[in-house]
Amino acid sequence: MTATSVTVEARTVHGLVAAWAGRTPDAPAVECGDTRLTYAELDDRAGRLAATLRHHGVAAGDHVGVLARRSADLIVGLLAILKAGAAYVALDTRHPYERHRHTVADAGTAVLLTERALAGDAAELAAQVINLDDPDAYAGPVTGHDPDVTADSTAYIAYTSGSTGTPKGVIVPHRGVVRLVADPDYVHLGPDDAVLCLAPVAFDASTLEIWAPLAHGARIVVFPAGEPTLDELAGTVRHAGVTVMWLTAGLFHQMVDGPIERLAGLRYLLAGGDVLSVAHVGRALAALPGTTVVNGYGPTENTTFTCCHPMTAPVTTATVPIGRPINGTTVHLLDDRLRPVPDGEPGELWTGGDGLAHGYLGRPGHTAERFLPDPFAATPGARMYRTGDLARLLPDGMVEFLGRADDQVKIRGFRIEPGEVEAALLALSGVLDAVVVAQDHPRSGRRLVAFLIGAEKLPVPDLRFELTEQLPDYLVPARFVQLGAMPLNHNGKVDRAALRAWELPRRPELSSDWTAPDGELETAVAALWADLMGLDEVGADDDFFELGGHSLMAVRITGEISAQWDVVIGPRDFYANPTVAKLAALIEERLA
Amino acid sequence: MSGPEDEDAREYVVVVNQQEQYSIWPAELAVPGGWRPDGTRGTKAECLAHVDEVWTDMRPLSLR
Numbered sequence: 001m002t003a004t005s006v007t008v009e010a011r012t013v014h015g016l017v018a019a020w021a022g023r024t025p026d027a028p029a030v031e032c033g034d035t036r037l038t039y040a041e042l043d044d045r046a047g048r049l050a051a052t053l054r055h056h057g058v059a060a061g062d063h064v065g066v067l068a069r070r071s072a073d074l075i076v077g078l079l080a081i082l083k084a085g086a087a088y089v090a091l092d093t094r095h096p097y098e099r100h101r102h103t104v105a106d107a108g109t110a111v112l113l114t115e116r117a118l119a120g121d122a123a124e125l126a127a128q129v130i131n132l133d134d135p136d137a138y139a140g141p142v143t144g145h146d147p148d149v150t151a152d153s154t155a156y157i158a159y160t161s162g163s164t165g166t167p168k169g170v171i172v173p174h175r176g177v178v179r180l181v182a183d184p185d186y187v188h189l190g191p192d193d194a195v196l197c198l199a200p201v202a203f204d205a206s207t208l209e210i211w212a213p214l215a216h217g218a219r220i221v222v223f224p225a226g227e228p229t230l231d232e233l234a235g236t237v238r239h240a241g242v243t244v245m246w247l248t249a250g251l252f253h254q255m256v257d258g259p260i261e262r263l264a265g266l267r268y269l270l271a272g273g274d275v276l277s278v279a280h281v282g283r284a285l286a287a288l289p290g291t292t293v294v295n296g297y298g299p300t301e302n303t304t305f306t307c308c309h310p311m312t313a314p315v316t317t318a319t320v321p322i323g324r325p326i327n328g329t330t331v332h333l334l335d336d337r338l339r340p341v342p343d344g345e346p347g348e349l350w351t352g353g354d355g356l357a358h359g360y361l362g363r364p365g366h367t368a369e370r371f372l373p374d375p376f377a378a379t380p381g382a383r384m385y386r387t388g389d390l391a392r393l394l395p396d397g398m399v400e401f402l403g404r405a406d407d408q409v410k411i412r413g414f415r416i417e418p419g420e421v422e423a424a425l426l427a428l429s430g431v432l433d434a435v436v437v438a439q440d441h442p443r444s445g446r447r448l449v450a451f452l453i454g455a456e457k458l459p460v461p462d463l464r465f466e467l468t469e470q471l472p473d474y475l476v477p478a479r480f481v482q483l484g485a486m487p488l489n490h491n492g493k494v495d496r497a498a499l500r501a502w503e504l505p506r507r508p509e510l511s512s513d514w515t516a517p518d519g520e521l522e523t524a525v526a527a528l529w530a531d532l533m534g535l536d537e538v539g540a541d542d543d544f545f546e547l548g549g550h551s552l553m554a555v556r557i558t559g560e561i562s563a564q565w566d567v568v569i570g571p572r573d574f575y576a577n578p579t580v581a582k583l584a585a586l587i588e589e590r591l592a
Numbered sequence: 593m594s595g596p597e598d599e600d601a602r603e604y605v606v607v608v609n610q611q612e613q614y615s616i617w618p619a620e621l622a623v624p625g626g627w628r629p630d631g632t633r634g635t636k637a638e639c640l641a642h643v644d645e646v647w648t649d650m651r652p653l654s655l656r
Contacts, residue, residue: 380626
């Protein structure tokens with residue numbers, strides 16, 4: 001299966017942007033809140049910042065860290081790094097400091113771009129720190145020419161969950177990004193378009209959101225820092241005249257269940273990162289008559305998208321197809337002996353072409369295991385990447401995604417190797433064995449559940465707290481279950497299927513209706529109650545005593561609260577505020 | 593990824609292309625064009641361990 005092959009010449013990402021700075025210097029390039037940059041201003045600021053980077057010792061081929069929230073400056077910073085001939089390594093500001101430390105050490109970044117509000121953390125992470133919101137960073141003239149950057153040069157390194165316990169850096173060359181954005185066949189962009197930038201730069205949907213508009217003289221609408229509500233998103237789409245937007249599957253589904261009609265100005269609504277529901281795609285198309293809904297599929301190792309399925313009519317198949325390989329991309333469905341499977345049969349999805357990453361930074365063996373010679377390629381010496389996804393070809397030539405061939409799971413669009421979480425759990429004291437699986441909970445949705453063996457009874461709130469210090473929140477299991485022994489299958493291996501089907505003690509029927517915990521504090525308090533009571537979930541309005549709580553449990557909860565938040569909640573306070581929401585409100589009050 | 597057990601027990605060869613990128617290939621199949629065997633043959637784990645030793649500069653040759 002081959003898409004139209006495009007020859008991507010030795011073109012670079014910043015080269016595409018520079019072309020528009022020359023062609024339409026006064027056209028809007030970036031907007032964020034009240035900040036506006038034209039193409040000329042973007043190019044100038046990025047050129048000055050690139051000079052500052054070089055002044056700080058950044059040379060072609062270097063890796064520069066970025067720890068900053070969404071802003072217009074962030075876009076300037078990424079462009080400046082590329083202009084300096086270096087590659088960007090984005091740190092997710094929501095991740096714990098320990099995670100940043102690992103990433104910076106693994107990527108070997110000596111210089112970090114950040115913002116003044118985050119500079120405290122940043123100072124410990126890199127030898128040199130430059131603040132994007134410091135006017136001095138742009139004070140110098142634009143000096144020197146862009147160093148020799150080719151299509152093979154690294155544009156960015158994206159860290160993704162690693163099954164062996166540490167995240168791995170995917171090395172993405174300029175060629176991969178250019179192949180994604182220069183001549184896309186899944187979306188057609190022009191200077192009149194405006195693309196919303198919402199994804200964290202550490203997430204590879206940002207590659208599309210940032211570089212696709214800038215490669216077409218279009219405008220980036222950066223959603224200001226912070227987590228948006230659905231209404232705020234819809235409001236921005238309308239007020240800023242956004243025409244193209246990407247939503248991760250979970251957010252897409254929520255939007256369809258919410259203010260979807262307010263997105264009527266969109267020409268393209270792209271969604272993916274996880275399985276899309278046929279019903280939601282149908283409702284989106286019905287609500288947005290002029291909008292093409294695109295199912296975008298692909299691993300980071302093949303630069304954001306591998307297959308796309310643009311839709312203007314409701315899906316008639318059982319699942320939403322992932323469509324066809326995009327420009328410059330090939331897809332092969334193979335059996336375990338690397339032979340193509342017959343049409344319609346399930347096979348493992350391998351992909352080749354210009355989108356391929358160079359591999360995993362500092363992991364040659366792991367790279368060789370996943371990037372194999374491509375026997376189907378016209379170019380000698382080409383490679384293909386093993387996605388680990390199962391798929392089949394539908395009669396109309398579309399590809400249908402069927403699931404994973406291994407243990408990898410997707411939760412809220414995040415790609416998770418359970419092995420990474422297991423390794424982190426095994427490093428905690430008292431944990432003798434750990435197996436992590438994804439379970440689909442009828443109300444809470446898909447979530448990670450950790451099954452543990454301990455020498456003694458394991459203190460679950462402590463385990464959760466220690467994991468939170470090291471891992472991003474999507475890698476911290478929602479529930480922890482201590483077992484006497486792991487269930488084994490007939491091969492003597494841990495029976496993961498049994499663990500996936502394992503039923504946790506259900507929250508009893510209560511007098512109050514179910515309300516999901518809202519916000520960080522309520523969520524944490526609800527998790528604490530569920531951890532200590534061993535329940536599958538706890539709602540915001542659930543009454544402690546109705547859930548089966550008793551005085552000893554109350555003492556443990558108040559003890560944990562004082563340890564975690566450094567506030568004192570006495571027994572009387574607790575009994576007077578016996579729901580998650582009330583207790584969280586009290587903690588918040590005491591913290592203020 | 594840990595594939596099916598028989599896949600891990602099969603014999604592989606280590607191969608390298610013009611960009612000096614290394615990979616592995618099932619010994620039973622013809623080596624695709626543009627790749628040459630480097631002489632190492634063994635289980636998947638043995639071949640990958642060899643790659644870990646010899647592929648010290650992972651940049652494509654054109655960038656070195």
